[in-house]
Amino acid sequence: MRAREEILRRVRAASPFQSGEGDEGASVPRAYRRRAVMPRGDVIALFGERAAGRRAAVRHVAADELALAMAAMLWARDAKRVAVPAGLPRGWFAGLDGVRRLRDDPPLDHATLAETDGVVTGCALAIAETGTLVLDGGRAQGRRALTLIPRHHLCVVHADQIVHTVPEAVRRLDPYRPLNWISGPPSGGTLEILVVED
Amino acid sequence: MNSFVGMPSFPEASSVAVGDAQLRHNLRKATHTIRAKRAAVVGEQPDWAALREAGAAIKDRTLRHLDVYLERLEAAVVAAGGTVHWAADAAEANRIVTDLVKATGETEVVKVKSMATQEIDLNAALADAGIRAYETDLAELIVQLGDDWPSHILVPAIHRNRAEIREIFLEHMADWGRPAPPDLKDDPRALAEAARLHLRERFLSARVGISGANFAVAETGTLVVLESEGNGRMCLTLPETLISVVGIEKLVPTWQDLEVFMQLLPRSSTGERMNPYTSMWTGATEGQTFHLVLLDNGRTSVLADEVGRQALRCIRCSACLNVCPVYERAGGHAYGSVYPGPIGAILTPQLRGMAGPLEESLPYASTLCGACYEVCPVAINIPEVLLDLRAKAVTHGHVGQRLAMGAARRVLDSPRWLAVAQRSAGRFRRWTPKRLPGPLSAWSDTRDVPVPPKESFRQWWAASR
Numbered sequence A: 001m002r003a004r005e006e007i008l009r010r011v012r013a014a015s016p017f018q019s020g021e022g023d024e025g026a027s028v029p030r031a032y033r034r035r036a037v038m039p040r041g042d043v044i045a046l047f048g049e050r051a052a053g054r055r056a057a058v059r060h061v062a063a064d065e066l067a068l069a070m071a072a073m074l075w076a077r078d079a080k081r082v083a084v085p086a087g088l089p090r091g092w093f094a095g096l097d098g099v100r101r102l103r104d105d106p107p108l109d110h111a112t113l114a115e116t117d118g119v120v121t122g123c124a125l126a127i128a129e130t131g132t133l134v135l136d137g138g139r140a141q142g143r144r145a146l147t148l149i150p151r152h153h154l155c156v157v158h159a160d161q162i163v164h165t166v167p168e169a170v171r172r173l174d175p176y177r178p179l180n181w182i183s184g185p186p187s188g189g190t191l192e193i194l195v196v197e198d
Numbered sequence B: 001m002n003s004f005v006g007m008p009s010f011p012e013a014s015s016v017a018v019g020d021a022q023l024r025h026n027l028r029k030a031t032h033t034i035r036a037k038r039a040a041v042v043g044e045q046p047d048w049a050a051l052r053e054a055g056a057a058i059k060d061r062t063l064r065h066l067d068v069y070l071e072r073l074e075a076a077v078v079a080a081g082g083t084v085h086w087a088a089d090a091a092e093a094n095r096i097v098t099d100l101v102k103a104t105g106e107t108e109v110v111k112v113k114s115m116a117t118q119e120i121d122l123n124a125a126l127a128d129a130g131i132r133a134y135e136t137d138l139a140e141l142i143v144q145l146g147d148d149w150p151s152h153i154l155v156p157a158i159h160r161n162r163a164e165i166r167e168i169f170l171e172h173m174a175d176w177g178r179p180a181p182p183d184l185k186d187d188p189r190a191l192a193e194a195a196r197l198h199l200r201e202r203f204l205s206a207r208v209g210i211s212g213a214n215f216a217v218a219e220t221g222t223l224v225v226l227e228s229e230g231n232g233r234m235c236l237t238l239p240e241t242l243i244s245v246v247g248i249e250k251l252v253p254t255w256q257d258l259e260v261f262m263q264l265l266p267r268s269s270t271g272e273r274m275n276p277y278t279s280m281w282t283g284a285t286e287g288q289t290f291h292l293v294l295l296d297n298g299r300t301s302v303l304a305d306e307v308g309r310q311a312l313r314c315i316r317c318s319a320c321l322n323v324c325p326v327y328e329r330a331g332g333h334a335y336g337s338v339y340p341g342p343i344g345a346i347l348t349p350q351l352r353g354m355a356g357p358l359e360e361s362l363p364y365a366s367t368l369c370g371a372c373y374e375v376c377p378v379a380i381n382i383p384e385v386l387l388d389l390r391a392k393a394v395t396h397g398h399v400g401q402r403l404a405m406g407a408a409r410r411v412l413d414s415p416r417w418l419a420v421a422q423r424s425a426g427r428f429r430r431w432t433p434k435r436l437p438g439p440l441s442a443w444s445d446t447r448d449v450p451v452p453p454k455e456s457f458r459q460w461w462a463a464s465r
Helices: A002-014 A040-053 A063-076 A110-115 A166-172 B010-018 B021-043 B048-064 B066-079 B090-104 B115-119 B122-128 B138-145 B162-176 B188-205 B231-237 B255-269 B299-303 B308-313 B319-323 B325-330 B341-352 B357-364 B371-375 B382-396 B399-413 B415-427 B438-444 B457-464
Strands: A057-062 A081-084 A100-103 A119-121 A125-127 A132-135 A152-158 A179-182 A190-197 B083-087 B108-111 B132-135 B208-211 B215-217 B222-227 B241-247 B277-282 B289-295
Touching: A002 B066, A002 B083, A002 B299, A040 A057, A040 A125, A040 A190, A057 A063, A063 A152, A063 A190, A081 A110, A110 B188, A125 A166, A166 B255, B010 B021, B010 B325, B010 B357, B021 B255, B021 B319, B021 B325, B048 B066, B048 B255, B048 B308, B066 B083, B066 B215, B066 B289, B083 B090, B090 B122, B090 B208, B090 B241, B090 B289, B108 B231, B115 B122, B115 B241, B122 B132, B132 B138, B138 B162, B138 B188, B162 B188, B188 B231, B208 B231, B215 B255, B222 B231, B222 B255, B231 B277, B299 B308, B299 B341, B308 B341, B308 B382, B319 B341, B319 B371, B325 B341, B341 B357, B341 B371, B341 B382, B357 B382, B371 B382, B399 B415, B399 B438, B415 B457
Parallel strands: A057 A190, A081 A100, A081 A119, A119 A152, A152 A190, B083 B289, B108 B132, B108 B208, B208 B241, B241 B289
Antiparallel strands: A125 A132, A132 A179, A179 B277, B215 B222, B222 B277
16 A cells, blocks of 8 residues: 555656646547548458458358358368357357357366367457457357467358447447457467358 | 666677677568568558547646546456556565465466566566466567567567577477477477467466556556467466556556557557457456556656656557667667667666666667657657756766867867867877777767868868968
């Protein structure tokens, strides 16, 4: 406690407080771009392009093709066991034979996760300009370790989750959730992205 | 980890470095590559100037009301289930972290690359208490295995080339865990893979993680760590206990402010539109125990300096290092601190005070070309602070400089004395010494003494009229 009082005392002694600006300080000039200036279609195309530029394999599919595309991608990797979060929509795996799903409920231990052939999740949103996925532990995503440990990550992005700029993303995200911003594959691994244009 | 205590002054240390052709080649190649990448991604950003202006304004706002924001951050972290500790100096921070690790009963910790823990030399303090700290950043690992010093904020092993790194891995990895494969090649992919395998088992078994943070949001209590390798997020997420050591200047007031820095930092530091991985968490997350250690260690005295306080805006992007002609030639070690380059030249003397020859020499480790100011994403006017610090160094001491200036004034004041001085300099030019005697040697240590001309302009004028 002594250090706390001492640091705050030194800060107050040093602070060049300027009168008339309130105790939070002057407002910040925000002349930078804060919303999309592109048509929706271009934003979605830009995301695909930028994510691919970050060494992710990106496929665009219609909503009714999702299950088939996912099956094809997992088969192509010869995946036998994939980890999935508890709340993954059942429909995603319709028609998928020969791939065992390990539900993270109860939580899988680290060693089990490390031995899987990959993990399948959704995301909270995606940023087109930077080719970034953001996961927040919400629906179809699960806890953070689930996507950190496996060497392959297959992520489903719905077109309406894609924003153009970073400020739009920050505005939509909830700071009280654990957030994981991902631009590119896990280290030593691979990232595939399925963009669902519904 | 070696500490930087008792380092020689910048001119001494840099004269060794500039003689090392290999080092200069490594540095030139690395800095020029990053420089070009940064220029490309900054150039494509139509609103860069506005982002930079906002970034500087947000940091100034934080610093002007730091007490308000520190208390707000503390309350937010506590409300989210974390514990907040305050450390006035390095010793106190090391004590707090050591006690926290001891309380878990663990003797090994994994570390996320962090400037703050480098600054306080935490690894040495932990080692004294019988706790082994494993660096998990690839470059930090190279530095740790090679029992070396970091020489760049972002790429601490920038002074090493691939062949040297291969040697270090082969020789020392086994002492720290999984050995390197005996047939290890020196291409970057093979080296990165060897490091990944060496580190992987640590992440999966570690129970205590130690990190710094790039930003701490006062409004929500959120901490932010940006990284390139993905090792950081493993250390932040998998252990049961997480301890983050954060300088008090890392605060930003609001959640919204991150929209500015999440654009400024990646583009400025690695020249990417976005860095590969960023973790954001608020308080105790997913069942973790979370401790935040707020570190002063000289920051409040920087804050008290009207000109110098802008150095606290720094977001440690290292763009100023990559663009600096002095850094490119002298390398990071010559700056004698964990903060090398232009930002180190203004930060180190302020954090430590003008404590010795190193700190007094650092404000002179610059040509004042201003490239650092131009690339700085938070518009720190580094040349301005350097000049201010030079003025302080002169009022403090530098006998030689005061003597020389006094003599010069007397000679230049009088046409007769000037004529005498010029004539004799011309006549004795063959005996111009390489080094000046006594206190004047401070000047000639870092420069070649110019040979005076045969005749002065006035002599020539009188003769040829």
